[in-house]
Amino acid sequence: MGHNAAIFYIITLLVYGGVDALACLGLSIQFGVAGVTNFGFIIFQAAGAYAAGVLSMPGDSANGGFQSYIAGLDLPFPLPWIGAAVVGGLLALPFTLLVGKRLRGDFAAVGLLVAAVMANLLVTNYRPLFNGSAGLSLVPAPLQDSFDPQSTGYQWGYCGAVILLAALVYYLLHRLTESPYGRTLRAMRDNDVVADSLGKNVLSLRLSMLVLGGAIAGLSGGILVGFINLWAPSGWGYAETVVLFAAVIIGGAGNHKGAILGAILVPLGFLEASRFIPPFGSPGLIPALQWVAIGLLIIGFIWFRPQGILPEKRRVNIGFVLPGPQRPERLPGSSTKVATLCRRCRVPPGPQPRLRGPGVRCFASTRVSPRFHPNTGTAR
Amino acid sequence: MSLLLSSISFGLITAAVLSIAAVGFTLQFAVTDVLNLAFGAVMIVSAYVAYAINSLGVSVWVGVVAAAMTGAVVSLALNRGVYTPFKRRGISPIAMVIVALGMTLILEFGLQAIVGADSVSYRLNQGPNIGLGSFRFSLVQLVILSLALVIMTAVHALLRYSRLGKAMRATAANPSLARNSGIRTDQVVTVTWAISGALCGIAGSIFAIDAGSFGATSTDLFLVLILAAVFLGGPGQAYGAMLGAAIIGLSTEVGAAYITPAYKDVIAFVLLLGMLALRPTGLLGNRT
Amino acid sequence: MNAQEGPAAAMGPGATRRVMATLPTRRGVRLLAACAVVSLATAACSSGSTGSGTSSSGGTITIADVAPFTGADAALGPIYLASCLGAAQAIKNAGGVMGKTVNCSSVDTRGDPADAVPAVRKMFATTPDLALVIGLTSDEAASVVPVINSNKMVMFGMTGQSEFDSTHFDYFYRLVAPDLAESYAMVAIAKKKGYQRVALAFGNDIGSQTFVQPAVSALGKAGIQIADNETLDLKASTFRTEASKIVAAHPDAIFTEALGPAAASFLSEVKQLNGGKSIPIVATAACIDPSWFKAVSAAIGAKDLAANFLADNTVIDTTGPAYQTFKASLLSQKSKVGNTGNFATYLTAPGAVHLYDGINLAALAMLTAKSTDPKVYRPFVEKIGNGTPGAVEVHSFAEGAAAIKTGKTVHYTGPGGPTNFDSFHDSTGLFEIDGYDAAGNVTVVGKLTPAEIRAFA
DSSP states (O other), rough: TTTTHHOOOOHHHHHHHHHHHHHHHHIIIIIIOOOOOTTTHHHHHHHHHHHHHHHHHHOOTTTSSOOBSSSOOOTTHHHHHHHHHHHHHHHHHHHHHHHHSSHHHHHHHHHHHHHHHHHHHHHOOOOOHHHHGGGGSOOOOTTTTTTTTTTTTHHHHHHHHHHHHHHHHHHHHOOOOOOOHHHHHHHHHOHHHHHTTTTTOOOHHHHHHHHHHHHHHHHHHHHHHHHSEEEEGGGSSSHHHHHHHHHHHHHHHTOOOOHHHHHHHHHHHHHHHGSSSOOOSSTTTTHHHHHHHHHHHHHHHHHOOOTTTOOOOOOOOSOOOOOOOOSSSOSSSHHHHHHHHHHTTOOOOOOOTTOOOOOOOOOOOOOOOOOTTTTOOBBB | OOHHHHHHHHHHHHHHHHHHHHHHHHHHHHOOOOOOTTTHHHHHHHHHHHHHHTTOOOOHHHHHHHHHHHHHHHHHHHIIIHOOOHHHHHHHHHHHHHHHHHHHHHHHHHHOOOOOOOOEEOOOOOOOOOTTTEEEEHHHHHHHHHHHHHHHHHHHHHHHHHHHHHHHHHHHOOOOHHHHOOOHHHHHHHHHHHHHHHHHHHHHHHHHHHHHHEEEHHHHHHHHHHHHHHHHTTTTTTTHHHHHHHHHHHHHHHHHSOOOHHHHHHHHHHHHHHHHHOTOOSSSSSEE | HHHHHSSSOOOTHHHHHHHHHHHHOOOHHHHHHHHHHHHHHHHHHTTSSSOOOOOEEEEEOEEEEEEOOSTTTTHHHHHHHHHHHHHHHHHHHHHBTTTTTTEEEEEEEEOOOHHHHHHHHHHHHHHHEEEEEEEOTTTTHHHHHHHHHTTTTOOOOOOOOGGGSSOOOOTTEEOOOOOOHEEEEEHHHHHHTOOOEEEEESSSSSHHHHHHHHHHHHHHHHEEEEEEEEOOOOTTTOOOHHHHHHHHTTSSEEEOOTTTTHHHHHHHHHHHTTTTTTOEEEGGGGEEEEEEEEHHHHHHHHHHHHHHHEEEEEEOOSSSSHHHHHHHHHHGGGGGOOOOOGGGGGGGHHHHHHHHHHHHHHHHHHHHHHHHHHHHHHHHHHHHHHHHTTTTEESHHHHHHHHTTTTTOOOOBBBBOOOOOOOSSBBOEEEEEEEEEESOEEEEEEEHHHHHHHHHH
């Protein structure tokens, strides 16, 4: 105990942090970059965890046969983790039905939330699928035949692998969003009407971002289940999605650093730190207050700092300096277009303070710094 | 009663509770364009107020009135204090939904912090069983059904025949035009939230009475049923909400008679997702 | 950390540019995270320096109650805490464990195995004087027992899950009956009462669903017809369809366990649909709980519940000397546990009785081994529980402490009855049949012999 226990605790925190970071990265791709508010996000992580579980476990008559689940292929590492990512990505496909069409953002969000609740209900009540409410237990840890999963060396190795994966995914996403493809994505997020009119295939862009985010989330689930060796429906209610959303909003949406920061601060930092508060009041008081605090944090951040702690990098375009989401291209035309868009978004035209944040479709010029354009000589 | 008949009667009771809630929810959406996901939280808060009053020895139905008042006050505060300032800032509907979720957390878990994680039960005598044709209901259930009918009629009368109702419909259809026609839209919004808040409170207390036993998070699943009813009928359409509530209530309970009852809510979910994917304006909404 | 400095004050125009310059860079973020980790480490290390070792008088040892305190099973954590507080008080009155007092701490697993693991790891990192873990319900046991076992900490678990019937965890002890045996006991009760048609209505959570399969097969062996088998979704608020299906099947009795508000709603609907008459129920030991009684008696009436309720339970020896001490200790803690109804029901609740026994076993083992280190005192737990030749019979910590002081070995038998740990450290006591009276006090209605239970295995 003592020293060793502290190390194990830190390793647990690091692994959970890595998993949360991956999940937040996946969410930020969907939410912040592709502009899809996927309230059903937790299903992707859960699907990945279940996939990794049933791929790595032996058939369900093993271990006394008290569980009941599909597959059970006893595959060696790293196949379960790859399978987790693949399943997470594939699961995104049916979701495009909800977000592909011209469905209002908040309607789609509600639909996705309901899908998450429904998935949880189905898995809980249909036992032959994933052993119902008891979930999958005795899930093998990766490479547990060659190493002792409870040894310090293995735990550090696991921790290192998770952090490495998180860093790798971060790097890949960073390259992606800095590329021309990334600009197209942001265009789609900021104003899909315009992006569409400019010939970008909005539907396939959304789809690919959903699939990518889903795959990352699935991978995070596979990693987590390998670590705690158990996965039950109680671990992925819609409350968990809210926590991840809070993390992305607070850290900074549309921004991979922000996602990681959010992951460290909210699921890891805040929820873990509250365990250190000396108990007061009745036993259930602190967890209840924790949720109240998360609600306050969400609302506080959306009010005071909707771009999060690490806002999206401001990208400078020729001529105009616009804070907040980037404009896709120089818009041909003038005020009539702006007025039309604004009416559609129900925001009164004219200068508006603080019009930024994910999913803001309206395109209005705010706090444009006056600059003389060399060719036309206009100041605007 | 045969299983089919009894499941229809259960469906009617569910539809009754659901209709009161769905109409309240959809009115709030109609005039402010906000999906107030904190509706379930306000319901359960009002239910606890009703329960507290009842445990002091006062009649359960007085508790319902108290719940209505609580619902109205809390909903007004919610709109004035949270939704309106955010709307004035021009945040997107998505961000508004996230704000609503944040408020749900605050209200529900604030309530849980006060009343504890354990559940409470009504010490309720259901009254004698009464036959209605081939149906049998308990007295309490009949009161719930009649209450729902009365409220639906009142809402219908309000919307169709009163000036306030006309103002509400105008504000819902086109706020700026309504304002320009001289309708005090701010007042209309306030009154609508007060009325729908009262409906929310009544729905919450009736829900609790119907369930008998409840806790601070009991309305989580019920909110999904409300959403299903609202979207089925068409968001913002009061008559749509009534229709949606009837469909959802009956289909879930009748379906439960023939499939495993544990999956009965899946019927509602599938209907909701189907409507969103195929016809987001609902059955009674206008295709925009 | 940033969470505290977080939300900036309302931003004026142009503030973006200013703030951008001062926000952390990528390196800064990593540095921040690293600092957080390091400070956490130093905090944990400094508080967890030497660990528990040989005794010294004065100081405390901690018993952690690892259980749900929030969520659907929120009623369970406080019961276990109550028994810990009661046992701790009794130990303190008898002079403590080698002069140290017992401190009870709660570790909320939130009923979720993923949340339970960091909670338990944090417990180990920040509780240097941890000497025992109690609790461990079916919600989280499968994920945390391996962790606790690898930390070499003795634990007394409450989970009846079958996987613990035959898996070797050296430090895991269980005094409650496995769910398998409980199901058989329920069937034995049904057989005794002469029921010929039985309906099943169990909640859809982990702890309740484990009873269904064994009950179905045992009912078959007993020749009792299964009239209907319904699963109750604990998140739903009404169960009318399930209730009407059960009523339509005309069972003689209903086997049930559905914690939270579900049981009360369900049973009141059964009563209403059955023309105002309740159907007799046979419940599991988890329904011996003051909050369960309070909820269901409010829904169907206390007299009605008392007349129609039977539950299986392991024998609580209310006549022996152990019981009086136990009762006194537990009742003295009444004010520390929340208001959940008739507190006296705790006296028969398995979570209270068996964990009290477990704590006493562990404490006496510590005295015998002259150490609070689990690695040292663990082997004595079995010896004191199962008894060794020539051991003195004791029924409370005080008696045992006195005997050990004079150099004797002891055999502890507490209110939970005689212990017989098998090779997997599971001990199943004798079963009895419990009922409620109208005030919520538990009454013993009958006894079951091991043969009667084995008949259905």
